[in-house]
Amino acid sequence: MTESTxxxxxxxxxxxxxxxxxxxxxxxxxxxxxxxxQLAASTVSxxxxxxxxxGFILEDRDGKWVNYLINQRPGDQRVSAIMSQLDFWLGDSxxxxxDKQKVKVVDRFKVCGI
Amino acid sequence: MTESTxxxxxxxxxxxxxxxxxxxxxxxxxxxxxxxxQLAASTVSxxxxxxxxxGFILEDRDGKWVNYLINQRPGDQRVSAIMSQLDFWLGDSxxxxxDKQKVKVVDRFKVCGI
DNA sequence: CTTATATTTCGGTCATCAACGAAATGAAAT
DNA sequence: ATTTCATTTCGTTGATGACCGAAATATAAG
Numbered sequence: 001m002t003e004s005t006x007x008x009x010x011x012x013x014x015x016x017x018x019x020x021x022x023x024x025x026x027x028x029x030x031x032x033x034x035x036x037x038q039l040a041a042s043t044v045s046x047x048x049x050x051x052x053x054x055g056f057i058l059e060d061r062d063g064k065w066v067n068y069l070i071n072q073r074p075g076d077q078r079v080s081a082i083m084s085q086l087d088f089w090l091g092d093s094x095x096x097x098x099d100k101q102k103v104k105v106v107d108r109f110k111v112c113g114i
Numbered sequence: 115m116t117e118s119t120x121x122x123x124x125x126x127x128x129x130x131x132x133x134x135x136x137x138x139x140x141x142x143x144x145x146x147x148x149x150x151x152q153l154a155a156s157t158v159s160x161x162x163x164x165x166x167x168x169g170f171i172l173e174d175r176d177g178k179w180v181n182y183l184i185n186q187r188p189g190d191q192r193v194s195a196i197m198s199q200l201d202f203w204l205g206d207s208x209x210x211x212x213d214k215q216k217v218k219v220v221d222r223f224k225v226c227g228i
Numbered sequence: 229c230t231t232a233t234a235t236t237t238c239g240g241t242c243a244t245c246a247a248c249g250a251a252a253t254g255a256a257a258t
Numbered sequence: 259a260t261t262t263c264a265t266t267t268c269g270t271t272g273a274t275g276a277c278c279g280a281a282a283t284a285t286a287a288g
Contacts (some may be wrong), residue, residue, distance in 0.1 A: 006131075009122075029234080030235060039276090040277065041235070042238090064234050065234065066236095066284095088195075089122075112164060112234070126248075127247085154247065155265070156267080157248070159266055160247085178256055178264050179263095180264075181266065227262085227263055
């Protein structure tokens, strides 16, 4: 009996919304996201697993890295609806802007393995 | 410093979604909602206050009753967007259908003051 | 094969939230 | 004014969730 998950619950966490916005810039690996959000890698991994389970993102292993990226063809129409207008749902905050800047310059060879 | 509330958080609770669906049938007072959801009146009151704060619903006092109803002109565009297609966001479950039936026959003069 | 790095899983802590009953408030009826 | 009923507010409890560090896993490099 697959309990139908509430799609809003996956989006009720601010850091998960931040991750979605970051991935709209470009695919990122866990440690890059960790560096921007300043959270433990295990925490970020948990958030990513929730977003993946709901169909918002996909993972793509590349050697020892796992890249996460926006799912361009989600099975759930509601997911497409939200992702196509994420700015509308989110509103642009100072924090999101700051994340964007960091994502643009983040370099996994510098921030990983610290 | 009005902390911008996450609109998804207000919708992340199943019982609050049930309430919104019920109010789409007709305005209801607290004890009617209490009767359908089978929750304590204080709990229902709390849910209603959250939905009201986010602009989903309005209250309209009528003597000793307080009727709650869908806000037809929400200030927040996201609220209108969700409410105009609530079925799309929610999906129709067995539980929601059952709530609808109960709402149609509920009578405040019978269920209140028990 | 061993080491190093990236990630996930696990176990635990702390904060948040839904739920309740009791007490307080609001509004009518007696 | 007092009682009655609907609702809200308050204080508490139990469940859920975000977070962390440590241990386990996966992959690449030496």
